[in-house]
Amino acid sequence: MLPLLEVKNLSLQFRTRGGTVHALQDVSLSIAKGETVGLVGESGSGKSVLSYALLGLSDAAARVTQGSAHFDGLDLLAASEADLQDIRGREVSMIFQNPKVALNPIRKVGHQLEDVLLRHTTTPRAEVKARAVHCLAEMKIPDPERRYHAYPFELSGGLCQRVMIALALACGPKLLVADEPTTGLDVTTQAAIMALIREKGRPAVGTQAMATLLITHDLGLARDQCDRIVVMHAGHVVESAPTEQLFREPRHPYTRQLIGATPVGRASLADLTAVRGNLPDLRRADLPACRFSERCGQASAMCAGALPVIDDGRHLVRCHRPAQEVAA
């Protein structure tokens, strides 16, 4: 079966006054229908840049230098702005990181929902208000009739996030890109929000399953929510595997260090190990082929060669000296 989203060898640069930033390099990623994929990595590793590029929302300074991205048969990189506008919000929608900033501050949240419904669905104008209220109620927003008339500043962070999700899910998208959807929210709210998203991933009979790309730096959250996890470091995809396998047998040294730094399930602070060093400056002209080699600690002369792709169809790793797979 064709994947819903397929990104192949995508490279993207930003031209800035300080030099060219090699933000994405040879990135490949695919998402099947109904699948939940986690995209993890430190801030600055290119997670958000990738998602913005897929939706055609990149900064004007961005330039795709190679690769392709297809969504459900459509070439995202060649598509006209009009085509992208048709898709965004209806087929692919996005939950942005900071709901307070992403929502229109001078428009009632109910009206913002109506905008989406009128643009992308055949809902008659007479019914659109009821539909918007229904969308709010579906997100378990208490008192949706009243909240319909609220401006974003009148709502708490958790409620704004629910409105964002209501907007993103209003048209029943095939793919949801959720960029840190719960950052800054309380754990109890986070659990409720993730439950809402997951509910949509396992739909009732007759409706289509929604695929989700969950961008997060919380490995614990990714482990709970995702079928598969893709690890990014400094603009490279360094490892990709089914969730359980990734945690059981991480092969890339960066993945191993990230897992080692995650406090979930540890008995004491001493069990945690830090990730060495910092992300390399992506403007450097002499970026090594393996952008992790300077932080790795296990790098050798062979690591200077072009980054290999070791892929058995399930577990992909891009490292010259990956940890050996446990013999099956």
Added chain:
Amino acid sequence: MSAALLEVMDLAKRFPVKTPQGKGLLHAVDGVSFRIEAGETVGLVGESGCGKSTLVRLLTRTLPVSDGQIRFLGADLALVDPHRMPEHKSRREVQMVFQDPHDSLNPRYTAYDTIAEPLKLLGGVKDAGELRARVDEIARLTGLPPELLQRFPHQLSGGQKARVGIARAAVLRPRLLVLDEPTAALDVSVQVVILQLLADLKRELGMSFLFVSHDLNVVRLLCDRVLVMYLGRVVESGPAADVFANPRHPYTRALIASIPGSGRRALDHLLPGEAQSPIQMAGADASGRCGFHGRCPHGRDTCAAEIPLLRAVASGREAACHFTDTLPEF
């Protein structure tokens, strides 16, 4: 029982508010009592809006107290006017590390200036040589290489800025360090280093910590004891390991079950609805209702009629729930 370093008794903070319905009082902190022993790390957890930050601001005396006592080193800090606090002898003994390492540093001060400031203002250090020696020492303890001390905040990474914030707070060797979400703005990769730094620093300097966080994983690893706040009140307290293994208040259970990777089914503990309003309208009956009633999966009629008080439920453990003894197994 030996005298605690800090003993808070029935502390309350009420803000007058105006709503479309008339005037009222917002009970931000409502009868909170707890102790922190010398050398102890106490975690303070709870959702946003539960009063954590107000409590911290009362303890550091940047807000006037409405009611209650803050006993610290033999004095009642609640009686000290916030404007007079800078001259109080306890001022240098309570220091704070702020949430956002970037916003809380003066952009026009180098790291050295930032760390030296409290020594000049409160430490009585006049001699330039001594000042340099003290700053260099704390920089070494907080893992700041000497060459970074001449940099401005915008020239430092997130982790380095966090170290500067910690160095500034620790340079006076306070008895109590209040940390407000010190790792919330940091990546996982940096968070570990900062947490281990804090643990080392505590061992080295023998301070007590009040560690405010909503990251329960971090609290579990760093803290000896934990206080759980909900709607201005402490609803549970006890040794961190015990509280995490067997929480005795339904709210604590919901919190712990919501931690990703906890292995608990968060769905079983999801909280319906929203928290009650902390605002009490003028003239209205003082509501005798458990603050958690309405969201609590175990709520009964009693909960709507009577506020449960914090009471001992096991050795060193307290919970404020009418039905804590009959909660199902966690």
